[in-house]
Amino acid sequence: MTPLQQQGALCKAAGRTLATAGTTRKNEALSAIAEILSERQDEWLAANAADVAAAKEAGMIPSMLDRLTLTPQRVADIVSAVRQVIALPDPVGRVDRMETRPNGLIIGRRRVPLGVIAIIFEARPNVTVDAAVLCLKSGNACILRGGKEAIRSNRCVAELMRKALASVGLPEDCVYLISDTSHETATELMHLDGYVDVLIPRGGAGLIRAVAKEASVPVIRTGEGVCHIYVDDEADLDMAAEILYNAKCSRPSVCNAVECVLVHQAIAEEFWRRALPLLDRHHVELRADEAALRLLGSRAVLAATSDWDAEYDDYILAVRTVNGMEEAVSFINDHGTGHSEAIMTTNYFRAQRFLDAVDAAAVYVNASTRFTDGGEFGLGAEIGISTQKMHARGPMGLEELTSCKYVVYGEGQVR
Amino acid sequence: MTPLQQQGALCKAAGRTLATAGTTRKNEALSAIAEILSERQDEWLAANAADVAAAKEAGMIPSMLDRLTLTPQRVADIVSAVRQVIALPDPVGRVDRMETRPNGLIIGRRRVPLGVIAIIFEARPNVTVDAAVLCLKSGNACILRGGKEAIRSNRCVAELMRKALASVGLPEDCVYLISDTSHETATELMHLDGYVDVLIPRGGAGLIRAVAKEASVPVIRTGEGVCHIYVDDEADLDMAAEILYNAKCSRPSVCNAVECVLVHQAIAEEFWRRALPLLDRHHVELRADEAALRLLGSRAVLAATSDWDAEYDDYILAVRTVNGMEEAVSFINDHGTGHSEAIMTTNYFRAQRFLDAVDAAAVYVNASTRFTDGGEFGLGAEIGISTQKMHARGPMGLEELTSCKYVVYGEGQVR
Numbered sequence: 167m168t169p170l171q172q173q174g175a176l177c178k179a180a181g182r183t184l185a186t187a188g189t190t191r192k193n194e195a196l197s198a199i200a201e202i203l204s205e206r207q208d209e210w211l212a213a214n215a216a217d218v219a220a221a222k223e224a225g226m227i228p229s230m231l232d233r234l235t236l237t238p239q240r241v242a243d244i245v246s247a248v249r250q251v252i253a254l255p256d257p258v259g260r261v262d263r264m265e266t267r268p269n270g271l272i273i274g275r276r277r278v279p280l281g282v283i284a285i286i287f288e289a290r291p292n293v294t295v296d297a298a299v300l301c302l303k304s305g306n307a308c309i310l311r312g313g314k315e316a317i318r319s320n321r322c323v324a325e326l327m328r329k330a331l332a333s334v335g336l337p338e339d340c341v342y343l344i345s346d347t348s349h350e351t352a353t354e355l356m357h358l359d360g361y362v363d364v365l366i367p368r369g370g371a372g373l374i375r376a377v378a379k380e381a382s383v384p385v386i387r388t389g390e391g392v393c394h395i396y397v398d399d400e401a402d403l404d405m406a407a408e409i410l411y412n413a414k415c416s417r418p419s420v421c422n423a424v425e426c427v428l429v430h431q432a433i434a435e436e437f438w439r440r441a442l443p444l445l446d447r448h449h450v451e452l453r454a455d456e457a458a459l460r461l462l463g464s465r466a467v468l469a470a471t472s473d474w475d476a477e478y479d480d481y482i483l484a485v486r487t488v489n490g491m492e493e494a495v496s497f498i499n500d501h502g503t504g505h506s507e508a509i510m511t512t513n514y515f516r517a518q519r520f521l522d523a524v525d526a527a528a529v530y531v532n533a534s535t536r537f538t539d540g541g542e543f544g545l546g547a548e549i550g551i552s553t554q555k556m557h558a559r560g561p562m563g564l565e566e567l568t569s570c571k572y573v574v575y576g577e578g579q580v581r
Numbered sequence: 582m583t584p585l586q587q588q589g590a591l592c593k594a595a596g597r598t599l600a601t602a603g604t605t606r607k608n609e610a611l612s613a614i615a616e617i618l619s620e621r622q623d624e625w626l627a628a629n630a631a632d633v634a635a636a637k638e639a640g641m642i643p644s645m646l647d648r649l650t651l652t653p654q655r656v657a658d659i660v661s662a663v664r665q666v667i668a669l670p671d672p673v674g675r676v677d678r679m680e681t682r683p684n685g686l687i688i689g690r691r692r693v694p695l696g697v698i699a700i701i702f703e704a705r706p707n708v709t710v711d712a713a714v715l716c717l718k719s720g721n722a723c724i725l726r727g728g729k730e731a732i733r734s735n736r737c738v739a740e741l742m743r744k745a746l747a748s749v750g751l752p753e754d755c756v757y758l759i760s761d762t763s764h765e766t767a768t769e770l771m772h773l774d775g776y777v778d779v780l781i782p783r784g785g786a787g788l789i790r791a792v793a794k795e796a797s798v799p800v801i802r803t804g805e806g807v808c809h810i811y812v813d814d815e816a817d818l819d820m821a822a823e824i825l826y827n828a829k830c831s832r833p834s835v836c837n838a839v840e841c842v843l844v845h846q847a848i849a850e851e852f853w854r855r856a857l858p859l860l861d862r863h864h865v866e867l868r869a870d871e872a873a874l875r876l877l878g879s880r881a882v883l884a885a886t887s888d889w890d891a892e893y894d895d896y897i898l899a900v901r902t903v904n905g906m907e908e909a910v911s912f913i914n915d916h917g918t919g920h921s922e923a924i925m926t927t928n929y930f931r932a933q934r935f936l937d938a939v940d941a942a943a944v945y946v947n948a949s950t951r952f953t954d955g956g957e958f959g960l961g962a963e964i965g966i967s968t969q970k971m972h973a974r975g976p977m978g979l980e981e982l983t984s985c986k987y988v989v990y991g992e993g994q995v996r
């Protein structure tokens with residue numbers, strides 16, 4: 167066994183203890199984590215300051231530096247997020263489909279933890295705590311592998327969380343951080359079959375695709391977001407313009423931001439009269455097909471083929487002209503990533519048809535795609551937004567971090 | 582694009598049509614399949630006779646030949662199974678978690694088909710129909726790849742099912758059989774990313790492990806069954822002996838048959854006095870640890886290390902002596918395949934602890950492991966028994982062949 171396999175075995179054993187620890191004990195562990203992070207935040211902030219200094223030295227760009235940096239306020243926000251998870255209902259142990267069969271067997275399906283969840287993420291130190299806490303609450307041990315830029319912060323906070331676990335009598339190995347940030351350990355983690363029940367990559371599209379391609383353990387793909395808004399010829403155009411503006415500009419770096427607008431040709435001119443002044447506020451770059459270019463003139467550039475599949479995560483918007491809803495639906499099904507898709511229409515039948523025919527985790531009528539989020543959907547905190555169909559789809563809350571088992575109470579039945 | 586990718590694209594498009602076809606239309610298709618299989622069974626039986634003749638020529642063993650052979654009675658059973666699926670409730674379109682959020686958005690989670698399901702199976706012609714029908718009812722297109730020994734039967738029945746689909750106005754490509762049974766096409770199917778949403782291997786442990794290792798599309802592992810029965814020192818020993826006999830001998834070739842019995846040392850002698858006469862009826866070979874061997878004498882042989890992980894699928898039973906329930910639980914968690922595990926006890930607390938602590942798809946108290954089955958569990962027909970934790974665990978009925986999407990009804994909300 168390699169050292170990582172040995173550690174995997176320890177995490178698996180810790181997960182088995184945690185699986186039957188009960189909600190009260192798990193909440194005690196989360197409280198202990200919240201307390202130790204508050205009380206000993208100076209250690210965490212100091213480790214983070216060293217990470218930030220090294221990153222500056224290495225020439226990290228300002229937006230990345232900002233993500234890496236912890237402040238007392240950010241620590242307070244993270245602690246408050248931990249307390250919110252304590253308040254969420256525990257999915258583990260819930261039983262459904264319970265019934266007495268004709269032969270007298272009593273059979274029910276009980277929610278159980280997945281076991282060991284591995285998470286590969288980039289240089290955001292808050293993810294370390296968020297992810298660990300959601301795993302713990304749902305009864306799972308976790309193996310964390312963060313970016314090398316945040317390694318000092320992560321080592322410190324992982325150690326604090328392990329101390330908190332021990333303080334309530336739970337195994338420290340319920341949380342394990344891989345402190346070697348080499349490419350080799352990440353690859354080994356992706357092949358830790360038998361110890362890792364699911365691997366969730368959190369980060370940019372490049373990371374996610376690389377993990378999905380390489381891993382032999384089960385992976386949940388999250389956060390790939392090429393989202394569309396279709397503006398129908400029967401849309402409320404003022405509403406459509408406001409929604410497009412919100413979906414593009416409120417936070418362009420996130421996965422539920424819109425990347426491409428499909429505009430019905432019959433109302434395109436009128437629509438752009440309303441939408442352009444809004445998009446101009448953020449100088450949104452428009453990459454348009456030829457029909458749209460005729461309307462938008464020098465305000466846009468001609469789109470390249472690659473623009474129809476691009477996740478810009480920036481103030482850039484692809485613009486395409488369509489002849490009707492069915493064309494929009496086909497285009498979305500061919501070019502979307504199955505994340506969040508919206509129709510703007512006042513027509514009842516088209517609204518219903520769009521919801522039926524578009525194949526995505528979240529489909530919207532007359533609302534911004536930006537709402538695809540565990541909190542907004544009422545699931546509480548989320549560990550990511552699944553864009554695959556297997557196991558979980560859309561925002562993944564605590565329930566999505568569980569599996570099930572059938573429990574069967576007999577009195578001597580044979581078949 | 583390769584020919585199989587082109588076919589994958591056709592199946593994906595067919596699946597999108599089927600996804601919104603509605604229950605009535607899908608049931609019409611299943612009725613048409615039941616009818617055409619009855620009316621034109623002579624064609625199917627003739628094709629099967631040719632398969633059987635070729636297999637005999639090639640020296641196929643009798644038990645395999647029996648599985649391959651269709652008779653009018655077996656066709657009638659298959660048709661009757663199709664009619665049972667028509668009667669099952671359609672999971673597609675069911676909505677849960679629907680609520681109005683504080684901002685007025687109405688959000689619900691709707692069941693939708695997975696899309697395209699690929700199934701690789703061995704030489705049982707009934708599987709071709711069973712699998713296709715479950716996929717169709719749950720709104721999924723399917724790509725079938727059966728064993729070469731049944732290729733004539735499969736080509737015939739796939740063509741009949743495609744005609745039935747066309748007769749009710751659904752795309753023929755909702756069912757596609759890969760008629761080239763070379764190893765290369767199977768491998769290509771395992772890598773048909775973008776067209777296959779899930780691949781389910783149905784067959785022996787060797788097939789399943791090979792597919793899980795090779796495939797880049799998502800796989801659901803089914804039917805690996807190293808199942809245990811633990812006989813506690815507080816068991817009802819007559820009941821325990823009857824259950825062990827049933828779990829081993831009622832149908833040893835299936836995945837829910839028991840392979841290993843763990844016997845508490847304190848009652849081992851008494852237990853074997855009851856169990857041996859039953860097992861002797863089928864001359865069950867016992868492979869025992871040293872402690873058990875002292876009791877069983879010449880009735881058993883010494884187990885090798887490999888016996889503790891063996892799926893015999895035969896009248897063979899591994900026998901191990903334990904000092905108590907916790908030892909049994911650890912042994913099961915280390916050596917089981919997570920299929921079906923049972924405790925025989927009259928002790929309430931141990932029963933509850935076993936159900937909690939054993940990590941398997943189905944955990945039993947005082948009943949035979951042979952009940953792990955979609956029909957017995959009340960799910961109706963099943964496509965297999967999942968031994969993994971992701972997506973589905975235990976018997977997989979229609980609901981397990983679906984995913985979900987969030988539908989969001991807005992009136993102009995922005996975030």
